[in-house]
Amino acid sequence: MRLPLILAACLAAAPAAAQEVKFSPDATLDCMEKQRLPGADDTCIGESARVCFQRMKNPSNSDIAACMGKESEYWKGRLDTAYGRMVELAKVADAEFEKTAKSKDIPFSLVEDLAIQQEKWGDWREIRCAVEAMMRRGTPYTMTAAASCTMKRMGEQALFMESAVTYMETK
Structure with a gap:
């Protein structure tokens, strides 16, 4: 809840974007395609x-x-898609696990844990980015610090969720 308030305050204090924003995710996708090391896609965020x-x-x-x-909006779209797919896979996994003898000893639900994780991650992201922005309060960089932090955290979470989906689909 803090970050939207901080961003709103920053945007109100700053002049509106003076230039047209022409965004395409192509540079990020090209960077990711060139990665040779597993897990290095996060270096392409931004x-x-x-x-x-x-x-x-x-x-x-x-x-x-x-x-x-x-x-950030681009990564949020990927995150939302991956999260939706992960919930579908978690429901199937929970139903399958429920049929095993171990389910009585391990009474956890992947669907529930996934929802809790996503909620707590959202809270953590907002607080983390608020701290990064406030470290630069009183400077011209408050807004860019908040925006950069949000973009990076969204990208990281989207990539994490996509890798979780890949894992669940191949196990």
Whole structure:
């Protein structure tokens, strides 16, 4: 709840994005395709935002934050898709596990744990990004710190959830 308030305050204090934001996820996807090391895709988070604001002539902090916001939206879409699929897989896994003798000794639900994890992750992300923004309060970088943090955390969580889906689909 803190981060939306911080972002709103920053946006109210900053001039509106002076330039049109032209965002495409292509740079991030190209970077990920070139990765050779497993798990290195997270190093590509932010590549498309960078291309977005580098195309602009003298981008302001609000322009840069707007590009990061667009990449955050991109990652949120991937996260939402992966989370939805993971819930479907968790329901099947819980139903299958319920049929085993171990289910009486291990009374946990992947569906419930997944929902709790996602809720707690959202709370943690907001607090983490609020701290990063407030460390820069009083400077021109409050808004970009919040936007960068949100973009990175969204991307990391989307990649985590996608890898969880891949694991569940192949086990």
